[in-house]
Amino acid sequence: MATEKQDEKLATDARLRALEQKTAAHDTQLADHEKRLDTLEAGGTTEPPDTEQPPDTEQPPSGGGSGTYPSGPNDPIFANNTTVTGPVKGPTTITQKTVKAPSGNNQPLIYEGPWTAKKCIFIGREGPRLDHAESLLEDCYIECHGEGSDHADGIQGYLPGSGARLVLRRVRIKMVPGQNNCGFFMSDNGQFDIDMEDVLIEGGEHCPNGAIWMINDPGDIGCRRVRYKNVEFRGCNRGTAGLEARNGALKAEIVEWTNVVSNGKQVARPY
Ligand SMILES: [Ca+2]
Secondary structure, three states, rough: OOOOOHHHHHHHHHHHHHHHHHHHHHHHHHHHHHHHHHOOOOOOOOOOOOOOOOOOOOOOOOOOOEEEEEEEEOOOHHOOOOEEEEOOOOOOEHHHHHHHHOOOOOOEEEEOOEEEEEOOOEEOOOOOEEOOEEEEEEEEEEEEOOOOOOOEEEOOOOOOOEOOOEEEEEEEEEEOOHHHHHHHHEEOOOEEEEEEEEEEEEHHOOOOOOOEEEEEOOOOEEEEEEEEEEEOOOOOOOEOOEEOOOOOOOOOOEEEEEEEEOEEOOOOOOO
16 A cells, blocks of 8 residues: 555655756756857857757647547546546545546546446545555556656556556546656556556646656666557657667567557557
8 A cells, every 4th residue: 555655655656757867958958068169269150059959839630540449538438427536545446537636636536456447537646656566457548647746657667566457448548737757657666567558648748757758777677568549649759659668677568559640640560
């Protein structure tokens, strides 16, 4: 069971990571400026500095994604849902629930797996959390936006070394403007096994770590296995559809790569 202290540590760790990323970006910019200054002082000319890519402001039309995920919170499949106040703690199975966090609460809307959610809506500051064993989202809509000092994720994986597995079938994740981190964030050496079919993750332009982040570093393997079938990412700006192995880290095993779309374009299987 997570304690408040553990939760505080998660929030602190997330803030530290965000600051480290900002610091690294500033170091790169500073080095670039120094190099240009050296060149100018030596009588040379320089190109204008690299500018960051502007965020995506338009949502491109579906570029071949499945289209079989829920259309939104008003999709008829949710017509008989009953509302519950989160967070929901597992192990548990919930069906036809609309889970909302109480005011002021930024706990994951469902966590302490294994958990299963079918025909559910999750709306709040922090989406479902993958931690233990195998969890399933089927016919679900998730909408998140962070507040205050949050680092909100549509779905996050957190439990170092857990090796937990998450299966998504017909799931739509929407990040709306706020204090967000990422649409789908697997990190902290969770070594997760991710299986997605008929999934849309959008709102990456509202997240500093994009629509999906499953980037592996040595000693920090967020994802060890992935299956993508009919998945679409909008505003994705990290790795190849979220995947990257940096500095010789383990490459995630790709079980299947079918119809992977990022910002309206097919993404080729990287290896
Ligand atoms: Ca988070």
